[in-house]
Amino acid sequence: MKRKNILTLILAGFFLIIVVLVIVLKDNNPLPEYNDEVTDSVAVVPPPKAPLYGLEIDTLIVFNGEVKSGDSFGKLAGEAGLPTSAIYNIAAKIEAVFDVRKIKAGNRFTLLKGENSQTPSFFVYEESLLEYYVVSLKDSVYALKGERLKTIKEKHVYGVISSSLSQTLNNHTLTNKLSGIYAWTIDFFRIQKGDSIAVIYDEIFIDDSIYAGVGEIKAVRFKHYGNDYYAFNYTDPSGESEFYDETGKSLRKAFLKAPLEYSRISSRFTMRRFHPVQKRWKAHLGTDYAAPRGTPILSTADGVIEKAGYTSGNGNYVKVRHNSVYSTQYLHMSRIASVSKKGNRVRQGDVIGYVGSTGLATGPHVCYRFWKNGKQIDPFGEKLPDANPIKEEYKEAFMAYIKDPMARLNDE
Numbered sequence: 001m002k003r004k005n006i007l008t009l010i011l012a013g014f015f016l017i018i019v020v021l022v023i024v025l026k027d028n029n030p031l032p033e034y035n036d037e038v039t040d041s042v043a044v045v046p047p048p049k050a051p052l053y054g055l056e057i058d059t060l061i062v063f064n065g066e067v068k069s070g071d072s073f074g075k076l077a078g079e080a081g082l083p084t085s086a087i088y089n090i091a092a093k094i095e096a097v098f099d100v101r102k103i104k105a106g107n108r109f110t111l112l113k114g115e116n117s118q119t120p121s122f123f124v125y126e127e128s129l130l131e132y133y134v135v136s137l138k139d140s141v142y143a144l145k146g147e148r149l150k151t152i153k154e155k156h157v158y159g160v161i162s163s164s165l166s167q168t169l170n171n172h173t174l175t176n177k178l179s180g181i182y183a184w185t186i187d188f189f190r191i192q193k194g195d196s197i198a199v200i201y202d203e204i205f206i207d208d209s210i211y212a213g214v215g216e217i218k219a220v221r222f223k224h225y226g227n228d229y230y231a232f233n234y235t236d237p238s239g240e241s242e243f244y245d246e247t248g249k250s251l252r253k254a255f256l257k258a259p260l261e262y263s264r265i266s267s268r269f270t271m272r273r274f275h276p277v278q279k280r281w282k283a284h285l286g287t288d289y290a291a292p293r294g295t296p297i298l299s300t301a302d303g304v305i306e307k308a309g310y311t312s313g314n315g316n317y318v319k320v321r322h323n324s325v326y327s328t329q330y331l332h333m334s335r336i337a338s339v340s341k342k343g344n345r346v347r348q349g350d351v352i353g354y355v356g357s358t359g360l361a362t363g364p365h366v367c368y369r370f371w372k373n374g375k376q377i378d379p380f381g382e383k384l385p386d387a388n389p390i391k392e393e394y395k396e397a398f399m400a401y402i403k404d405p406m407a408r409l410n411d412e
């Protein structure tokens with residue numbers, strides 16, 4: 001269809017030229033006299049190069065490269081001809097804006113050099129597709145952070161789940177964000193065939209063409225076991241953003257459903273199970289989540305670190321006190337995060353340690369223990385407190401706001 005249109009356009013164009021020619025030729029005006037004089041040939045001036053990273057690069061030679069493992073600012077600048085003493089001074093001078101030790105292998109860099117110069121004038125480091133640092137290496141040494149022009153395009157996707165959410169959406173970041181939004185509402189390991197999802201979200205592009213990732217998720221409709229679970233991203237007039245359902249209830253709970261972003265329950269809370277290490281029947285007062293070693297463990301609610309240490313049974317563990325009623329405990333960590341020091345405050349979702357198999361454990365997992373009034377309980381059997389719903393004074397504005405996205409989500 002597109003190709004046909006283009007062809008039609010070209011044909012129409014030709015036709016127009018012929019018509020114009022016929023008119024011109026029919027014109028009675030004499031043709032201009034033929035001028036035999038040789039005119040000066042016009043010098044071919046290359047068009048000015050478009051600025052790069054905000055720099056005028058007409059007189060500069062550009063070298064592009066990728067930071068390899070073992071590369072540093074010093075090494076790259078040194079190889080480009082900058083003396084070691086200068087490198088040291090520059091790094092120190094720009095540290096507040098750009099810490100050159102943060103250069104990572106795999107990222108792009110650019111060196112710009114004057115045509116007759118032995119040493120480079122600028123070093124540019126691309127921190128991400130969107131952000132970069134420009135370091136002026138000569139005369140006045142400085143560094144500044146730049147951001148490429150980004151455009152945001154709203155996208156609407158719909159899919160019926162056949163095996164998993166990630167396979168249906170085929171977008172890792174989007175899947176991650178959605179599993180975060182629905183962390184308490186939907187068990188992603190119990191998604192069934194025929195569940196469906198509709199999402200309205202933003203995609204970020206650089207210079208209108210280069211895909212740079214998922215932006216804000218605006219509205220979601222998750223059909224799960226025949227029920228609709230809506231999520232509307234709403235910023236209230238006081239500037240607070242949150243995901244709410246269609247009645248204005250927060251999708252967040254006081255507690256996350258699991259202490260890992262992606263997790264599989266390998267053993268549930270039970271008064272009787274065969275202990276895999278001790279080889280005897282005993283109560284299991286926790287929920288085990290199997291995950292690869294090193295997976296971040298998240299505090300499931302806001303709180304204060306009550307204990308962080310090691311015992312032969314628990315291995316490395318952290319206990320968080322949330323209020324006078326609830327505490328949670330996380331066992332078998334490979335490593336305790338530095339924030340997990342007794343007395344430190346943590347927020348829901350903060351990384352407090354990493355999955356391991358220290359203590360009495362057969363494989364990498366986190367044993368999640370839930371304490372209520374000093375007794376260990378099964379959080380899945382509890383009605384746990386909700387996070388705050390939309391404030392009453394914003395309820396009307398919220399209900400008006402969700403009308404349009406809701407209609408669009410229901411369109412599927």
Ligand SMILES: [Zn+2]
Binds near residue numbers: 267286
């Ligand atoms: Zn356990």
